[in-house]
Amino acid sequence: MYYDALVIGAGPSGSRVAWRLAEANLKVALIEEDSIVGEPCQCAGLVTPRTIDYLNYDIPILGEMSGARLWGPQNSFLEFQANETKALVINRPDLDRSIADKAVSAGAVLMTNTQYLGFSRIDSHLKVTLQSENKTIELETELIIGSDGPASRVARDAELQTSREVLAAFGGDVEGLTTKENHVELFVGSEVAPRFFAWIIPTGESTGRLGLATSLPSRPKKYFWDLFKKGAPSALLENAKIVNRISGLIPFGLRNPAYSDNVILTGDAAGMAKPTSGGGIYSGLVSADAAVDTAILAFQKGDLSASTLKRYQFLIESDFAKELKLGSYLRRAFVELSDSQLAEIINSLNDPKIKKTIQEYGDLDYASAVAFAVLKVKPQMIKFAPLLLKPFV
Numbered sequence: 060m061y062y063d064a065l066v067i068g069a070g071p072s073g074s075r076v077a078w079r080l081a082e083a084n085l086k087v088a089l090i091e092e093d094s095i096v097g098e099p100c101q102c103a104g105l106v107t108p109r110t111i112d113y114l115n116y117d118i119p120i121l122g123e124m125s126g127a128r129l130w131g132p133q134n135s136f137l138e139f140q141a142n143e144t145k146a147l148v149i150n151r152p153d154l155d156r157s158i159a160d161k162a163v164s165a166g167a168v169l170m171t172n173t174q175y176l177g178f179s180r181i182d183s184h185l186k187v188t189l190q191s192e193n194k195t196i197e198l199e200t201e202l203i204i205g206s207d208g209p210a211s212r213v214a215r216d217a218e219l220q221t222s223r224e225v226l227a228a229f230g231g232d233v234e235g236l237t238t239k240e241n242h243v244e245l246f247v248g249s250e251v252a253p254r255f256f257a258w259i260i261p262t263g264e265s266t267g268r269l270g271l272a273t274s275l276p277s278r279p280k281k282y283f284w285d286l287f288k289k290g291a292p293s294a295l296l297e298n299a300k301i302v303n304r305i306s307g308l309i310p311f312g313l314r315n316p317a318y319s320d321n322v323i324l325t326g327d328a329a330g331m332a333k334p335t336s337g338g339g340i341y342s343g344l345v346s347a348d349a350a351v352d353t354a355i356l357a358f359q360k361g362d363l364s365a366s367t368l369k370r371y372q373f374l375i376e377s378d379f380a381k382e383l384k385l386g387s388y389l390r391r392a393f394v395e396l397s398d399s400q401l402a403e404i405i406n407s408l409n410d411p412k413i414k415k416t417i418q419e420y421g422d423l424d425y426a427s428a429v430a431f432a433v434l435k436v437k438p439q440m441i442k443f444a445p446l447l448l449k450p451f452v
């Protein structure tokens with residue numbers, strides 16, 4: 060069987076690609092190894108309002124976040140309250156299914172319970188091997204879109220793997236929480252989540268998502284249980300009960316190139332997650348659209364070689380890659396901070412002028428903007444600038 064394009068992975072970026080390619084009248088199959096799109100959930104489900112605007116259709120919103128509380132080492136603490144909604148809490152599996160439904164409605168063939176195993180080249184075509192239950196399926200295509208997440212097999216097969224930092228995350232849905240309405244709770248420090256942070260995202264009056272990520276060799280599970288048992292600062296978790304667990308990987312580092320002959324990578328497979336927050340839904344959708352625009356032109360030209368697909372790299376580099384790069388500098392500085400330095404920064408941000416700047420510029424998708432705006436208001440912070448230039452370990 061022949062398809063113009065095979066999209067591997069029905070996460071947000073893959074389903075978006077399949078949806079838009081099918082709308083362009085291409086024959087597309089969307090391959091997903093899990094039996095239900097969106098399950099198991101590996102996400103905290105926090106997105107910017109921009110993400111929903113970008114999708115251009117409504118999905119149910121569980122909560123609107125306009126504030127945050129940051130709990131740091133040595134009892135450092137910071138609270139923000141913006142005048143507008145900064146982030147939305149969504150049901151992530153529903154989001155994934157809604158985009159996959161759009162793809163199917165546009166004419167894409169969705170094959171769940173079907174695992175991509177590899178591809179080989181025959182002239183300018185690809186022969187792709189899939190496995191569904193105990194059956195091996197072979198399909199021919201001109202283009203593979205690897206939207207298969209952090210451990211992308213497509214990236215490996217197309218020899219697009221580059222060394223990058225991968226965080227491990229662990230979390231769970233929690234009942235019996237005491238949090239502040241419309242506020243996300245964040246926890247930093249080497250004892251809580253080495254080299255990253257922990258979060259509580261409220262989903263209802265006393266329910267929420269608790270999670271954290273760490274970079275190896277630190278294991279997130281241990282830190283998660285420590286945080287849970289300790290009850291987090293301010294007794295937020297005192298009466299809490301875990302009702303469901305999640306885990307997953309968060310890769311950092313844009314692949315360059317993220318394409319080769321007849322292959323394009325999107326989303327986490329391409330390294331689109333933001334090094335500041337680990338969020339990758341919005342940036343994954345942006346990369347999906349860049350892949351679609353590139354693919355449509357390549358099909359019109361009748362040339363899906365790397366020399367045509369290189370336009371994809373140009374599109375993502377001129378769009379979101381700048382933010383990814385600035386984010387990676389900020390992350391580089393963040394991982395170098397000692398607990399005392401972190402506490403010092405958090406305490407010094409507790410100044411009305413700076414809080415106003417953070418409230419104004421705070422944007423989960425473009426976190427670097429707020430960091431540089433704060434630097435302008437508080438030039439003394441420049442003393443941490445050399446950390447931006449330290450080699451990443």
Ligand SMILES: Cc1cc2nc3c(=O)[nH]c(=O)nc-3n(C[C@H](O)[C@H](O)[C@H](O)COP(=O)(O)OP(=O)(O)OC[C@H]3O[C@@H](n4cnc5c(N)ncnc54)[C@H](O)[C@@H]3O)c2cc1C
Pocket residue numbers: 067068069070071072073090091092093097101102103104105106173174175176206207208209212228229230270305306307308309325326327328332337338339340341343
């Ligand atoms: C704990 C955690 C919390 C997070 N919280 C947030 C958040 O709040 N907000 C946010 O924006 N981002 C968050 N992220 C990041 C976000 O989940 C990812 O950036 C996003 O899912 C990337 O989308 P994607 O479409 O590229 O890949 P994915 O969503 O990972 O989808 C890849 C799909 O490919 C399938 N697949 C993989 N291999 C194969 C194969 N061989 N054959 C067939 N199918 C395959 C998988 O089953 C999966 O469905 C979080 C990540 C983690 C781990």
